[in-house]
Amino acid sequence: MIYDVVIIGNGPAGLSAGIYGKRAGLSTLIVDRSPLCGGQVTSTYEVDNYPGLPKVTGMELADKFKAHATEQEVEFVVSNVTGIEDKGDVKILHTVKDDIEAKTVIIATGARHRALGVPGEGALRGMGVSYCATCDGAFFRDKDVAVVGGGDVALEDALFLARTSAKVYLIHRRDAFRGAKVLEDQVRATDNIELVLDTVVEEVVGEGMVSAVNIFNKKTEEKSSLNVNGVFMAVGILPNTEGIEGLPDTDEAGYIKAAEDGVSSIPGIFAAGDVRTKQLRQVITACADGANCITSASRYLENVK
Numbered sequence: 001m002i003y004d005v006v007i008i009g010n011g012p013a014g015l016s017a018g019i020y021g022k023r024a025g026l027s028t029l030i031v032d033r034s035p036l037c038g039g040q041v042t043s044t045y046e047v048d049n050y051p052g053l054p055k056v057t058g059m060e061l062a063d064k065f066k067a068h069a070t071e072q073e074v075e076f077v078v079s080n081v082t083g084i085e086d087k088g089d090v091k092i093l094h095t096v097k098d099d100i101e102a103k104t105v106i107i108a109t110g111a112r113h114r115a116l117g118v119p120g121e122g123a124l125r126g127m128g129v130s131y132c133a134t135c136d137g138a139f140f141r142d143k144d145v146a147v148v149g150g151g152d153v154a155l156e157d158a159l160f161l162a163r164t165s166a167k168v169y170l171i172h173r174r175d176a177f178r179g180a181k182v183l184e185d186q187v188r189a190t191d192n193i194e195l196v197l198d199t200v201v202e203e204v205v206g207e208g209m210v211s212a213v214n215i216f217n218k219k220t221e222e223k224s225s226l227n228v229n230g231v232f233m234a235v236g237i238l239p240n241t242e243g244i245e246g247l248p249d250t251d252e253a254g255y256i257k258a259a260e261d262g263v264s265s266i267p268g269i270f271a272a273g274d275v276r277t278k279q280l281r282q283v284i285t286a287c288a289d290g291a292n293c294i295t296s297a298s299r300y301l302e303n304v305k
Helices: 012-023 039-043 058-071 133-140 152-162 181-188 283-304
Strands: 002-008 028-032 075-078 081-087 090-095 099-107 111-113 144-148 167-171 193-196 199-206 210-217 223-227 230-233 237-239 269-271
Touching (some): 002 012, 002 090, 002 283, 012 058, 028 099, 039 058, 099 283, 133 152, 133 230, 144 223, 152 181, 152 193, 167 199, 210 230
Parallel strands (some): 002 028, 002 099, 028 075, 144 230
Antiparallel strands (some): 081 090, 111 237, 199 210, 210 223
16 A cells, blocks of 8 residues: 555654645554553653643653544554655655655654753653753753753753843853854853853652752862752753754754745654754644645645646
């Protein structure tokens, strides 16, 4: 069988594309290496910024997306895609199981936050350890938090959190920031942001919830602890594009070059969600990408008939 559209990835972007694909009358298949749908959102304790569903847990939101896609009779296959072969009007997806043929492909493999890799980080993820200030910052209103990193994202996160948090510690391993000077100037001018430079986090501490971070100053070689309720890791995001051959053009960081319509450098192949070049990586923008990609795929199919 040659599917009208095959979607690689079962996160919000992929599931949204699946729902819109079936509603558009397209034979639709979603392929992902994991049987658990939802992507990054499944590791988010609470999502409070998805319209109409305040305070829903990440797992509940993922289950709702999956149930909707299943109701639309989207097909699912659990397998790992290793390559995409462009044969013009037909694309061949090579997986560890079988080859799958499709007229169009939507790559919605998502991205993952780079972990700091310190003790306590994994155990307390979603329980005070966060990788998205705009997603989780509201949970730390009037509380003390720490941001770890020295680039634009770290500076922006610190400024964002300073609006509602009591105090923000910005921890950076160097004595100079890598981010934009204008952001740094704003950070330095914000009263409730305290810079903790030349310092690395050695451990995230807490029983069930974050209560502190243990830090080490590389210049003074002094160990100390900061009492905080939340730790926001801003040390980078990695697109999930490794291990797949035949991808469209990517930028230097590995994100697939595609605008809001999802159109990539290869006709008939589209990119949706966190894996594409974009300004904001959130559940709502991922869902919008999935819908836009189906619109683009439908137009492509009309033109190749």
